Amino acid sequence: MAGSGNSHLRDGDDVLLRVDDLVVEYTTRGPARGPKVQAVSGLALDVRRGETLGLVGESGCGKSTAGRAVMMLTRPTSGSVVFDGLDLTALGGRDLRRVRHRLHMIFQDPASSLNERRKVRDIVGEGLAISRAPRPWQPRVDEALSAVGLDPDVVGSRRPRELSGGQCQRVAIARALVLGPDLVICDEPVSALDVSVQAQIINLLEDMKARYGLTLVFISHDLAVVKNVSDRVAVMYLGKLCEIAPADRLYDAPEHPYTQALLSAIPHPDPSAAVEPLRISGDVPSPIDPPSGCRFRTRCPRASDRCAEEEPAIREAAPGHFVACHFPGLAPDRKWN
Amino acid sequence: MSRVLPPEVPSSEIEDPSDPVGPDEGRSPIEEGGLGLLTTGTTGAGRRRRRRVAVWLAVGWLALVIGTALLADLLPLEPYDRIVRSLPPRSPIGLRLDEPLGTDGFGRSMASRLVYGARQSLLIAVVAASLAGAIGTVIGVVTGYMRGKVDETVGVLLDALLAFPALVLLMAIASIGRRDVTTVIVALSVLGVPGFARVARARTLALAEREFVMTARSMGATTWRIMFREILPNLMPVLLSVMLLVLAAFIVAEGTLSFVGLGVPPPQPSWGGMINEGRQSLRVAPQLIFTPAVCLVLTVMSFRVVGEWLGDRLDAGEGGR
């Protein structure tokens, strides 16, 4: 489990987003001010321009919180978020607002992310209104709606209540596109949709990325979906980074036991494939009091004493492939590929 | 697995824009059928029809009351403070066509006093409810969205107000000022503010977590813009139905004030005042109490019926996502 460690971060002019030692803490609510929980503990990530970074993990791993911290919707407790050379954590209100239109976030629940009392046209044009972009706005709004596959004349005056989940998500994507952002963070954008609609939206995101030159961060718990859209994939557990590698490589040759466990748990739509033994036991420990040393050790088949004492730093296992584990390596008896 | 797959359709052509509005993914017909259960009760269509009849009756009554109150000056009514010469006091209902509701204890026209009384009651209730609604909503939205010290301090004040028994509070405020319309309106407004503030705050708390608010923030919207252009419009439907219920309560409250002698001073008529005046004649001429009382009850019931129906419809509209 990565502790500190940013040896996997890359340098270069084309690095659009660089997150270093990001910590997001919050106090648990309750009758007494509860203990602090670190949803994200020292996360380091980077994304190159035009790349899609996939961020996977199960619930409680902190991936959504990390996404919101990058968007500065949740104030990071510490650490830096450098976007195109600007440290967002150091910016004040007005300066931050000036940069905001270059980052956008798409959320999981398509209905919840649209204001029910507004018409679709107003929703999509909202960003333009907020940033006081020069009028006319209508052509830009209509263009964005057409780009996502909706007919502006038909859908423009409807309200979210009259649209399906897939259509709502398209409206959310149009709303992102109309501002011409550089970075779009997608937080579980297809998890709430039917399978057949999921495929449409995934293809749409890929098309939009190509057409508008976007850089994407794709957060999801669905490993197959993430592999499909990403160039690089990072795996998180209990607020920390486990492994990061190019997408194909991560799925073909995972080194971290947690990644291997995740992959072994996925049900395959292939009845002839034998069910792989599950490489993980127990439940996720409470984030209030995470295990010492490596956080994954309580469920890891390879855990040893060293894992309890020392938090593993992230290290390069192969070119571009980084792992945070004392005993990385291929799992025995992998069935597919 | 070499099957003949359907030809790939470019993603931009997929959505059929003329597709009729369909339900959401994941919303099962059980929920829809269940929704029918919520609004109509267990017997479905029959209950729904009866409810609709009730709503129409309520609307009709309210239209009558509001209409006559508005057009009072144009109606052929005796002035409410003049004694009707041609009839004795406490005349029964239906004795004469030009005074169908008889006269009160002093011989004044009941019909006229009812109509002008309606105007008085409605005016006071509407103004007070609007005032309470406006102030309470703003307080609720601001405290609900900004939280922190402001929320805590204001919360304590509002809770203190709510802790007073409504009637006691009302009478206390009403007895401080002069006995006139303004005082009554102020008293009622103060009474109504915490209620609105609570409702507005609760909904604001829920809405503030919604992703569309986060999106607005992420696009650089200021706090004020979010409060008044994102959150407030979403509060409107709920507030409207609450307003109607509060209107009903205020009409009763004003009536109570008049009944105990703290309301609008005579000879201005008000339903509560008329009930108070009719007390002495209960045995001899019960219609002096019952006529204004019936009007009061019908009006309040009608407001409630319409208010609840509106609330259900708006809820179904939002909840039926």
Add this chain to the structure above:
Amino acid sequence: MSGGNGSTDPAAALLDVRGLSVRFPTPRGLVHAVDDVSFTLETGETLGIVGESGSGKSVLARSIMRLTPSTAMTSGSVTFLGRDLGALAPRAARSVWGRDVAMVFQNPMTSLNPVMTIGRQLAEPLRLHLRSSKREARSRSVELLRSVGVPEPERRLDAYPQELSGGMRQRVSIAMAIACSPQLLLADEPTTALDVTIQRQILDLLSDLQRETHMAMVLITHDLGVVAGRARRVMVMYGGRVVETGPTESIFEDQRHPYTACLLAAVPRIEAPSHTRLAVIPGRPVDVVDPSPGCRFASRCPRAQPQCRHEDPPLRPVPERPEHSYACFFPVGSAEDRLALERHAVGDQARGG
């Protein structure tokens, strides 16, 4: 719909559903949630029911358990161990639910009562059906929790549902369902709301339970991967109807119905390299309100012909494998299918694409 669903002797079947239809009146019209569904289930067998929203799979499960709202109009028969469940008096019916037939629901947050401790909720079926005393119920509850993999079961008995994680809650729900050793378990999307590793643990648990107690299971899901490994037979539903049913291998290797083929093609695969383009089904699944005759999938089908929009396709068995049936006039891979595809493409051109 005629058979072809693999049952050799309907009299021996554990569960026999024939012609089940469920309709709801709604403000929008009459919703045909389930339309003429028939299937059988043997002892110890697992049937997977796959479908998206609007397919009717959840309504189907609930109507077997008679859990549909009172406005629902149900027709057809559900026979369990020879008894017609629909004709049972309420008292007799109550002895079946929770005891011989049990159900596990999708959302563990809402399927447990938040104001009752786990112990009390677990004890409920035991005391009701097995007439256990309080002490017996408690010790059996501890056993049950242990069997479903809940650590420190004695402590958990006094906990409330909110204190447990989603995976734990689902285990408790399963413990409640199996408390009286039912012969049939209806699992409605039991793992959808859970993390993938927990999902796997729960599914393994259900398989283990089945092996030990020879319990039959109906596993309802939208995830084809889940049924691939666990169900011997699969039933694919769309728009309230069964569009294809048969042995799992047969369905996955040799789909006949276009919807099944499209569904399998639209799911992203782990084995596929990144950035593989997904095959897409145009449109979206819709609820069936006052439907006109014809195949329900016709509006989205890449090979739809005029016949498809006027006639209801009956379930037909695959000639070489009669347990596998499908409801389509132009099944995938047939000669008619190729013709249909061509005609459809031509029709598209004529209409201006």
